[in-house]
Amino acid sequence: SQQGEEDPQALSIQEGENATMNCSYKTSINNLQWYRQNSGRGLVHLILIRSNEREKHSGRLRVTLDTSKKSSSLLITASRAADTASYFCATETPETSGSRLTFGEGTQLTVNP
Amino acid sequence: DGGITQSPKYLFRKEGQNVTLSCEQNLNHDAMYWYRQDPGQGLRLIYYSQIVNDFQKGDIAEGYSVSREKKESFPLTVTSAQKNPTAFYLCASSIKGGSLGNYGYTFGSGTRLTVV
16 A cells, blocks of 8 residues: 655646645555656655654755655756656655655646746 | 666566566665556555565555565566556665665665556
């Protein structure tokens, strides 16, 4: 079953606006990661936030994590047309045989020029 | 250049045929993973391997098989027992069994499998 659920499923904004995507999960995690996927391509790792961290920045990306609410958000500031892609959150959970990532179904972001 | 190479990019399978998807990495990563992605959906874990000669079933292992004879290679065989194999298959690797540091998983560019 999918651990993470992204919201919204699709988001369309104008270039220069900010884009916010949310992710909720069900069980305890080691960390939460965000990935980007351009159409028909593999996923690219964007940012990782550990369970003991609350906020992280990387360039125009800002990620927050609220473990009490089991949720995370990804903010892309000053969006560009090139940011158009699907964005996935993924949670890493502890397993007896080693950790693994579980992905949500993604948010499709369209940035209009 | 370090990375993961998946081949072929496109693969066509006839009914009842087994096919093998290749995944090779030169990142010296210990762990490797196979995910399946259906249109408009997220990724589902098929199999993963933390070390050579060992692997575990993921959430949708039925109809698939893997081997891990070398650290660099983690091929996936889609058998005739997989009744709905048409999908986009993604291979990934990571340091050890998780995400030490801030690097996450590295993904290949995928293989699109179609049953004809």
